[in-house]
Amino acid sequence: MTIPSTAASAATPVSTDPGGSTVPGLRLSGISKVLGGRTIVDDLNLDIAPGEMVSLLGPSGCGKTTTLRLIAGFLLPDQGRVEVDGAEITSLGPERRPSAMVFQNYALWPHMTITKNVAFPLKVARVPRAQIKERVAEVLELVGLSHHADSRPAHISGGEQQRAALARALVQRPKLLLLDEPLSNLDAKLRVRVREEIRDIQQRMGITTVLVTHDQEEALSISDRVAVMSEGKIEQVSTPAELYRAPATEFVAGFIGSSNKVRALDLGEGEPGVEWVVRPEDVRVDPEGMPGVVTRVLPHGHYSEVAIEVRGTDLRAFVTGEAPAPGDEVGVRITRALRYRNGTLDEAPVTVSA
Ligand SMILES: Nc1ncnc2c1ncn2[C@@H]1O[C@H](COP(=O)(O)OP(=O)(O)OP(=O)(O)O)[C@@H](O)[C@H]1O
Ligand SMILES: [Mg+2]
Structure with a gap:
């Protein structure tokens, strides 16, 4: 018996936009980047629906972080286009993009309280002080850190630092949330708990999200779809179930499960x-x-x-x-x-x- 395969053509997401619009939350078209004389990201195409969470999953060195940096604007592509909610942002600097990134090492300021850390991007953006106070309090409540508002990063746990870094991204009300291995510094149990919290917040806020990970269980458990990368290219983009059931390439078949x-x-x-x-x-x-x-x-x-x-x-x-x-x-x-x-x-x- 044969079952029709859909795996090889699963690159186009269905828009979850209530108006039925087909404008993706994020669109990468033909993105390439050469670094140190090597093509690190190779003609990459990816559409993510508004409110969707997609993981970039692949072995170390396959270009995941580089792709995320191209989306965030820390790097500019040699070729291709980046669009968020239909607006082209290909050559904008990171501070002018509607995205916020959470780094692997959290990058919290050690001398500032959690409140000051979270408020920082709003201060830089010259948001009025009263508004900053309100938005920081709101987001600390959301990630469950209100009781640590006045603590310094060194005095809270790894999981709490991770949530503070997430709060600092969310307080900017980004259209696009970018997470680079946000859980890799946490122990196995905490990793599972915090990833569920991230997924819950992401779904409640309906925020378009790209998560970079090399942990397939993490990718498969909290993503709407997973993009498997190898050597700067996307091998397959599918729902977790489809990726496992019908891996489109031998690489994906060997990498997943x-x-x-x-x-x-x-x-x-x-x-x-x-x-x-x-x-x-x-x-x-x-x-x-x-x-x-x-x-x-x-x-x-x-x-x-x-x-x-x-x-x-x-x-x-x-x-x-x-x-x-x-x-x-x-x-x-x-x-x-x-x-x-x-x-x-x-x-x-x-x-x-x-
Ligand atoms: N500025 C740079 N100059 C030269 N080579 C670079 C530069 N940045 C990244 N690379 C190379 O590009 C490749 C992909 O790096 P990248 O950080 O995107 O991988 P990754 O998939 O995130 O891996 P990991 O899972 O280990 O974090 C690596 O071989 C890396 O050495
Ligand atoms: Mg990386």
Whole structure:
């Protein structure tokens, strides 16, 4: 059975604008940037709907921060256009853009209180003092930091500093919120809590947001869509579910989740140049299946990762319930596979019964 694929063409978001307008909240058209003689961002196109949150996800050095800096105006592109809510801002400096950025290291002033830190961009913009006071109080309330209004950054926790940095961005009432690895300094538990807070605030304010991360779980859990980047290009932009179900390229298939690359097994078509990608959860231990031998078992709590050698190919399976033991002879059935030719999903995810 074949399922039609939509993955390769998922670059255009549906506008969430109540008027039904198709003006994107952010549009990058053909953006390129050369740094140190290398093309770091390569003819990149991306549309983000108003109020949408999109993550840029990719390995270290693929150009995520550079792309964010091009959006924020800290860098100007060699080619291409940047538009926010339909207005072109390609060559404007950061202070004239309707965007606010939260940096990885928070960049709070150590000698200023949280209130002064958050008020700073409004002071620079010469907002009247009474208004500053009101807006700062409002935004500190929003991020849950009112009780630390008079504290200095060194005297509050990492998670609170992160929220202060977020408050300093939100107080500017930006049309576009840019977050560069905002959670990477937090421990695992706090990271999960703060990312949910960020998502909640982003949705309540309906603010168009770009989040840069190399943490796929983070990207998949809080984004409307995820743009997977590799070497300065976007490989695929899709909803988290679609990205996992139908990765458009072999790079995305290998980068998102875990997968088996299968060349040697004949999964229905013995053609050369075709690579099959099989998710571990689509490998079933089934007495009726192909004969295999368990080589390794890694318990993960509620499931086990089981390595099984089948006709000379090593397959990984996720087994819930009782796991087999190394050396056991088992049957293996593959219930679903993706087929790639020349690195690209060549037709559709294929359901197999090998
Ligand atoms: N000003 C610069 N001059 C020369 N090369 C640069 C400059 N800025 C960035 N680069 C290079 O561009 C590439 C992409 O950098 P970038 O910071 O955008 O990556 P990233 O995807 O954010 O990575 P990470 O996940 O590690 O933060 C890197 O190889 C980096 O060394
Ligand atoms: Mg970076």
